[in-house]
Amino acid sequence: MNLKEVAKRAGVSIATVSRAINNIPLVKGATRRRVFKAAAELNYFPNLNARSLAGGRSRALGMIASNLENPFFFDIFRVLENRARAHGYELLAANTDYQAEQLERCVDLMIGRRVDGLAVIVSEMDPHLIRKIDETDIPAVFYDVGSAKHRMSNIRVRYKNGIERVVEYLHSLQHSRFAFVGHHSVLCPTGERQTAFLEAVSRYSNAEWRIVANEDSLDGGRSAAREIFASGFRPTAIICVNDFMAVGVLRELREQKLRVPEDVSVTGFDNIKLAEYSSPPLTTVHIPRDRIGLLTFEALVPESAIGKPPGREIVVDPEFIVRESTGPAP
Amino acid sequence: MNLKEVAKRAGVSIATVSRAINNIPLVKGATRRRVFKAAAELNYFPNLNARSLAGGRSRALGMIASNLENPFFFDIFRVLENRARAHGYELLAANTDYQAEQLERCVDLMIGRRVDGLAVIVSEMDPHLIRKIDETDIPAVFYDVGSAKHRMSNIRVRYKNGIERVVEYLHSLQHSRFAFVGHHSVLCPTGERQTAFLEAVSRYSNAEWRIVANEDSLDGGRSAAREIFASGFRPTAIICVNDFMAVGVLRELREQKLRVPEDVSVTGFDNIKLAEYSSPPLTTVHIPRDRIGLLTFEALVPESAIGKPPGREIVVDPEFIVRESTGPAP
DNA sequence: TTGGACTATGCAAGCGATTCCATTACAATT
DNA sequence: AATTGTAATGGAATCGCTTGCATAGTCCAA
Incomplete structure (x- = not known):
């Protein structure tokens, strides 16, 4: 089902349907209702691939992690996903299992999908990949690797x-x-x-x-x-x-x-x-994974952090916590 | 960077570039090399959104889970991702946190991306969503819900x-x-x-x-x-x-x-x-999450399981394991 | 009644690929 | 040399959408 069908059914042009669906205020109330009715009747779902293509941006962010099974990475994923959703983005996640080869595949995939921002939270990063991503002009965040520049930020944990x-x-x-x-x-x-x-x-x-x-x-x-x-x-x-x-x-x-x-x-x-x-x-x-997730998001979506420079160096300090697994030497 | 630029640089038509990139055998060796050279020089990445649109399929599968933080779901995700990758698919994962509202959002997203198959491993499923997915003609797998039909399979754990x-x-x-x-x-x-x-x-x-x-x-x-x-x-x-x-x-x-x-x-x-x-x-x-993941994949990608019917009922039997957390009543 | 000033809508040109069909090049066969 | 068959390439339509620009409709003031 596509815009054309919906337009036909609603008796308007596809441009109007597009505007109605995207909540662009120009459309008159009555028309808008007709459009939504037609869309519902036809079980219409906007094709996000076409939308990304035509719109020039995907409204998607990417996150590549070494090992999503390890809650450390998953916690960051969760925060990032929540922020993304709140701002109308979706989050594509990928796992590398610490393998350089898979990392490259993931990067290609994300670039191929034309994500609007890419977080690479891995420890097996390779300078060649950084260059690759850099050349695409996609805002990116890396983790513990080199320094910030252009639209690329870096998160460093001490x-x-x-x-x-x-x-x-x-x-x-x-x-x-x-x-x-x-x-x-x-x-x-x-x-x-x-x-x-x-x-x-x-x-x-x-x-x-x-x-x-x-x-x-x-x-x-x-x-x-x-x-x-x-x-x-x-x-x-x-x-x-x-x-x-x-x-x-x-x-x-x-x-x-x-x-x-x-x-x-x-x-x-x-x-x-x-x-x-x-x-x-x-x-x-x-x-502080919450903080890392949040800062990552802000670095990827500039409009969410007005005033802050696009490519920055973020330093995160850890905090020692004593529980019960340590005691005096025997 | 797009096909046209690569074509210009390689001195061929975009059709030829497309064929070369997709490893379609028709292209002559020398031409192919010229194309790849040009693509590399221009830092070209095929636009997967455009590809999905033009090709009529996304080469992506979707998986929606209630709680990816729970290793139960993650293990299925992992198997599914491996199978998908091995067959040239990518896997889009989404998390609902057991919330019906988020589930609906995820479903819309997956349909919007026009995934070629969708696994919905959640316990908060709702008949209305099943109908919604059914009407899209996307092969789907559900989990412990109703019975199989059309191109929809169901996995039932006893x-x-x-x-x-x-x-x-x-x-x-x-x-x-x-x-x-x-x-x-x-x-x-x-x-x-x-x-x-x-x-x-x-x-x-x-x-x-x-x-x-x-x-x-x-x-x-x-x-x-x-x-x-x-x-x-x-x-x-x-x-x-x-x-x-x-x-x-x-x-x-x-x-x-x-x-x-x-x-x-x-x-x-x-x-x-x-x-x-x-x-x-x-x-x-x-x-057996390995088995569930595998069967899910086979149900989503029919050509990976020749001979098996597209919409089927899969029954999985659990197995009791005694370890050390149980003993005689005090 | 007419002429702005808006507000709503439509037309059509892309976006970057795939793919059908037509065409050319080239070698093999007569 | 002419013909034929096949391998390699190109042209152009198409996928579903966004969006700039043109146009039609509406309303009110002069």
Whole structure:
């Protein structure tokens, strides 16, 4: 069903139908009603593809995430979707599973759909893709990568501070054997956290440590923990790159009959809901995902944030939260 | 950048460029190379909106879910996305948060995008929407609602069997005071589980029970548990409509210093990964989401399932899984 | 009655692709 | 050399919509 049919039935031109459907005030009340009646009778749905094509914009935003299964990303998605909807946009979401190849596919897809703004919240970003997106003139937001320019913004989370706080806190509880559980992502976020971990831990002369990595999932966290113990290392504290994996670590400790925090302390990162719901609840570092989502939206849709420059550098500070998964070293 | 520009640069017609880009074999090797070279130099991306419009199909599938945050839905999403990608489709996902109003918006959006197939995995479905979708001639899959017809399929999970097994099992462990934790969804899935619970529990003359409902989230599960205890009822077993909420229940029990399963047994439903990772791991009922995702895809894309009829009734059987969250009544 | 000044509507040109049909190029066959 | 068949390309209509511009209708003041 298309405009033409509706126009015929309502006895007006397609231009008028288009205006009526789009609530353009020019149309007279009576005409508008006739149009809506005809549209309803014919079960008419505006073809959004045609609309995007003709209108020159898609009224859609895109979000690409590394792992939507991890609530960290999902929470951002949720905020972004709500903002988008409130402003008459729809949100197209895509998942890369941390794979560079899929990321490229997703980017092509989003550009192909001619989204009006694109958020790329991934840790496997590649400069070549940034250039690619840049050349399209689509407003974009990246995450922890390079700096802002043109119409591209960047969100930077100060992971380093967070990890430092974690290590300091554990050290103050007399811990000295640390394990760091990361995930298989080549670039920034894990990288920064891992680097920060190394720096922090190196400051203590009596500290020993070990680093393992696995995929970003519950299973990945558990496997990582298993790997640590298989190596013979006996950490008194396990610092995880995020809460999701930390829950996996907790599971393995349970299996090994190690009590948390009496025998070993565990920390997460992100402060997803699940951190509060794990047993024991996780000591972690809060990253304000609401704020990230909101700022991302504002960066993508300039008219929603008048006065703020189109391409900007956004810095987000984490916040340390102590719960029950950490305690004095045994 | 568009076809015309690429055509000009490559010195061919737009028809030829279109064929080259779409890998239609008619194009001579040398020409093809010239076209790709020009496209690359111009940073050309096919406009998918235009393509959908001209081609008469969008090469996109849609999936609408009640709550993508609940891994039950996300797992289906993942399978569906993989199948879709493997067959050259993209997947548009939308979330309703169990709200009828949002569901309608999502449906309009999907129809507006002219998806080639639409899966509606929600429990708040409404007959009027089914008719709406039916009239568009888009192949669709629904979930636990009515029966199959035309090009519309239906997936039905035999929840009843699952709940029966759960109740029987708990009864065999001498439990007699049951609580059922559901969520605020008007229609089938919860409804069926709840009804099945009532039926099963009514068979035992010494059984007492109570039913509470809350939103489908970790918080919702916890609040539901709180409500039970606030009412003064002291269940020996809490049967949850799904694992996600069960994890919330577990959290509240921890707060109340009640041991699971020594003081109270808890069961979930769905067998999401988290069920295995909670503490204690949840006794639950497995619903094969891989199978559901796959069957959904086959129902949406007929050419992927030759021989099978377009509109069919798919029945899925759950499987009872005992873990550590259940034990003999205290 | 007529002439603005609006308000409502229609016409038609795109938007960027696909695809049917016609045409050309070229090689093989007679 | 003429003919034929096939492979490669181009022309142009079409998909459903938006929107600038032209036009028709309406109302009121002069």
